[in-house]
Amino acid sequence: MSAPTVRRRRLGAKLRALRGDLTLDQLAEKSNGRFVSSKVSRIETAKTAAKAKDVEALLDLYAEIGREVSEELRAALLTLTKEGGQRGWWHSYRGVLTPVYEDLISLEAEADTVSSWQLGVIPGLLQTGEYAREIIRATAMSEAVEARVDALVEVRLARQVVLTREEPLALWAIISEQALRSTSEVEGMMYEQRADCSLWVSGRM
Structure with a gap:
């Protein structure tokens, strides 16, 4: 079903x-x-x-x-x-996504406005590819999730199309300083992530 x-x-x-x-x-x-x-x-x-x-x-x-x-x-x-009955792009990832995650993406795709409050991480809709990969790996609870990291990163980036569609989603995000100042072993990752967040705040949204 x-x-x-x-x-x-x-x-x-x-x-x-x-x-x-x-x-x-x-x-x-x-x-x-x-x-x-x-x-x-x-x-x-x-x-x-x-x-x-x-x-x-x-x-x-x-x-x-x-x-x-x-x-x-x-x-x-x-x-x-x-x-x-129309299928969204996320249906091509049916073997990767949980029903709850599919539901989230479906709601997100139909929404006009999303409000987000994050403490320790950048919201998924604003994550760069490398940042998303690090977060998914760090929060993986099973080997099955670890095996799907590449596909899950693709999904997270694909979700961001709602920000650049003809009538873009209005995203209101409160991001803690802790999330912006966190460090990573991946060289340049946080610099790129902070720069990307700054672009959205200053005019891409």
């Missing part, structure tokens, strides 16, 4: 709100066999990607039983349905 996307969650939440106080069994009964409760539940909880025809049928049913289904709402939910 694929990890749910932010769009699928939004769609599910909107459909759940339209169902209101109806139970899933009551909805199934009102649909005269068009829907079974388990199918609607999977759509509402984003456990499965909804099909446009199913969403259309649900919206028709909700309109029939008196729910307010405007043309604007219908169009918005159908757009979410069509976009909900």
Whole structure:
């Protein structure tokens, strides 16, 4: 089963709100066999990607039983349905990422603003490749993670595309002096990392 996307969650939440106080069994009964409760539940909880025809049928049913289904709402939910099955770039790293990390990247990709407060390290969205490699190695809890360091560094750098896209993410980061002044055995690593942070603060963001 694929990890749910932010769009699928939004769609599910909107459909759940339209169902209101109806139970899933009551909805199934009102649909005269068009829907079974388990199918609607999977759509509402984003456990499965909804099909446009199913969403259309649900919206028709909700309109029939008196729910307010405007043309604007219908169009918005159908757009979410069509976009909900789109795979992000991170899906090519499915064997590397945990479901929680995939979820984080999915939310990050859809966000307009992210606020970050870090004590000991530079936020991932501002890390250089060498810095990311050092942090990932230092925090690796198993040999399996150590074997995936190169791929995890690629992922961390790829996440930064949200800062340079057409409508860039607004990143508000509080970084401790300790993180900026830390040292490393890798020559020049912290100089490059501090310089990169300075560029983002002074105008690349």
